[in-house]
Amino acid sequence: MSVTSIAAARRARPTSPKVSKTPGSLVHRKVEFDWSQTPLEWIPGSPFASHFINEINLLLPAGEFWFCKIYNKALPYITDEKLKADVQMFVRQEAMHARAHGAAIVEYLNAHGIETKSNTRQEDWLFESLLSDEPMGIKLPKFAQKEWLVFRLGIVAAIEHMTCVLGNYVLRNTSWDEAGADPVLLDLLRWHGAEEVEHRCVAFDVYRHLGGGYASRYYLASIAMPAVYGLWVHGAAHLMKQDERFKAKKPSVFKPWIWMQWMREVKTGHLPSPFWLALKELPFFSPWYDPVKEGSTEEALAYLNSSPAAARAAAMA
Template sequence: MKFDWKDTPVDWIPNQPFASYFINEINNILPAGEFWFCRLYNKVLPRITDEKLKQDVQAFIRQEAMHANAHTSANKEYLSARNIDIQRNLDIMNYLFTTALADKPFDKEVPQFLQEQWDLFRLGVIATVEHMTCVLGKYALYNNRWEELGADPEMVDLVKWHGSEEIEHRTVAFDLYRHLGGGYIPRYYLSLAVITLVLGLWVDGAAHIMKQDPRFADAAKSKFFPAWVAVEWYKISRKDNQVLPNPFWLIAQQIDYLMPWYDPVKEGSTEDAVSYLSQSPAAKRAELQAA
């Protein structure tokens, strides 16, 4: 997948600099995590005994690698090219996924008898994240407000294309987690930990790139600027929840995941996702290049 960022402005949603930066931070958050998904899934692949699930996991790995590369291109060819320093944010994500959540966390060998449990814990993290990305994918796919405001079509396509693929493969991470022994009780603490971490990283990272813009100079002088960003996110989403999703709404979406009868199949429409993927401008360009 190739996106062309040369004409995409920093304020890709016109007259919405905060929302533009806030969504742009997703490009910094995702690549390291998605490459980590791929590494971990390749590691546990030999332990999958269900052939259909194994094929689904292999397809998931290919999709996640494609997502990571697409967001990396947005980092290099869009944000960095516009003199936005994102390295600090990338370093944080790389540390999280190559050090803290690595096969050898903090370069410490995991005892042999705990290795499968360490893998299972990390698979639970992925399953929780994938529930969140499915929720955000639905939000993006069915949201026409950005287009109504004249948003840049390339960025809209990236967000909706990625969101549609998250809906399409929404069952894989949860099915794999359960297949390898993931239990119901750990979903509680994993959900609480993951959503707190993700929202915290999102706000903190967005604050870092926003403070480089003179338009946020006054607010950025405060050491509590990340807290200001969190409050502003809530205020903007409360005014128009199609410009940005309400953070409390996002948290509430975790409730379904905590239910014993949770079924990711019910969390989205594969038909709607595939329908968008069939008309995505970037996907069509990729098909032409592959032909």
């Protein structure tokens, strides 16, 4: 073969796809929230939507600390330097999210007399026992440990698609501002949502890099997505039971009232429709799913650069 034909063959060889699809470099941001003035009904006139979104504070911390644990476990298997750096920043961002929502539980919900323990106990069991390295206390044989890790990374990839969808929703929903919603809670939602959009590719990139395939992604998402929404409604019902206005309805995830009321609240613009959410989950089921297309890094950074909580943390440093 001549020198020119070797050069031509090299040019024609398909380049391997990039392992990390995250545009640019992720950044760890500190934030500080002052919960002293935030009312429980943080969207004035909308107690249902206020409780429904407040449940996010209870749902997230245990799950996000669990993300940190399993991504630290995945790090030694990652051979791509850019993806490694993405994961390190992803872990730091998720840990900050968990701490911020954890502080909201104590300084905001508990300070208003809301009982949260019975709810967070369930999340702790799910992430610290059922989905831990030793599920329900069962020590896995060596050969199964990596499989179990990739299985759990697939669950996180599905959840991270959902958090990106919700991130877009909170960044773009102006109905809360129009209703005079509490600015601190809005900032918590938008700062977190913006970082979810910013790091939307990481979990999916890691899942694929460690050998996660399409079929398992499909069935894991089919389980994880309804489970997360079920837990969300279950937790929101627990908060509503503590509100005199809803007590008589005996709110429960298994009763139609909460689902019907959710649909009624959609008309106010303060909550996303469950059907819209289901529709937004569909791209993840496509074999051509590309998280880059699911959000705008520029839009996320525009919010992050103006977040009052980030400015407050910088001023306190």
